Amino acid sequence: MGTVPDVTDASPAPEPDGLRRTTAVASDGTRLAVQVSGPPPSASPRTPVLLLAGQANSHRWWDGLREDLDVDRTTVTLDWRGTGASDAPDAPYGTPVLAGDAVAVLDALGLGRVDVHGTSMGGRVAQWLAADHPERVRRLVLGCTSPGGPHAAERGPQVRRALADPDPERARAALVDLMVPPSWVAQHGEPTTVLGDPGMTPASRGRHLVCSNRHDAWDALPRIVAPTLVLHGDEDAMAPVANAALLVERVPDARVHVLAGARHAYFLHRRAEAAALVRDFLD
Known part of the structure; x- marks a missing residue:
């Protein structure tokens, strides 16, 4: 596809x-909503960073941390298919898609x-x-995630x-508790940006759940050549x-950095x- 210079280079007035x-537009014709912030690449010596959100969430997942990164670099997000302003195709897909x-x-x-x-x-x-597009990734950060498949450490049955x-209401309360500790909620309220896109249809939520649950990159991981930072909270039950x-x-x-006392949404409460x-x- 061609470039979109009025978004990345010309820096029009933001919304x-x-x-x-x-x-x-994805290879199957799905239209994907894209959001860009920070200086255009031509105005920053730093490499742009692509931010990929969690399951059943739109780009709003990155509210907060994005502002800490786009001070001096371009940040790019998208609404996953089925979330936000992106199309919601009625077809199954996996994490490679x-x-x-x-x-x-x-x-x-x-x-x-x-x-x-x-x-x-x-x-x-x-x-x-x-793993599949090594020429597109300079450095990689993997946060609160899993290789998937039979080798992964799965969340417990209680979760x-x-x-x-x-x-x-009980399910939402459980999700909030998995994301952030009660002390953070008491100070900031519910972390609404990471609790799922409220505009998603039940069908789209189901597709995201299946997509994430069927992920298995175990055999592909050794093909990753980008220097990688793994971040995780030691109280992450999700x-x-x-x-x-x-x-x-x-x-x-x-390399790995474990944040003591952090839960799944460590990037919010820490x-x-x-x-x-x-x-x-990244620097």
Whole structure:
């Protein structure tokens, strides 16, 4: 696809939320909503960074941390298919398909090699992106994620039961507790940006769940050549911290940083620390 210079280079006036918007088209015709912030690549010596959100979430997942990164670099997000302003095709897909969507976004923006920061399901997608398209990834950050498949450390049955509670209020409370500690909620309120896109249809939510659950990049991980930082909270019950060690063992040039006392959305309740770690690694 061609470049979109009025988004990445000309820096038009941003919309009220500070983002510049455009659209990319995936290989199957799915239209993907794209958001860009920070200085254009031509005005910054730093490599643009592609941010990949968690399951059933739009680009809003990155509210907060994005502002810590786009001070001096271009940041790019997309709404996963089925979320936000993107199309919601009625067909199954896996994390490799979503990695192809990410490539379509980079192509639409005329971006070649970028840094990639994926968390949760976005980290699963980032694994395929780095393994299958090594020429597009300079450095890789994998946060609160898993290699998937039979080798992965799975969440416990108590967590699964809590998230599947038929009472929506109890299920939401369980999700909030998995994401951030009560002390953070008491100060900031619910972390609404990481609790799922409220505009998603039940069908799209189901497709995301299947997509994430069927992820298995175990055999692909050794093909990743980008220097990789693995970030994980040691109190993450959604994606147990044992997965961090598995990723470091499989990715050839990987290092790990475990945040003590952090849960799944460590990038929210440990925002300053997480942002500093990412910036230092990408720099």
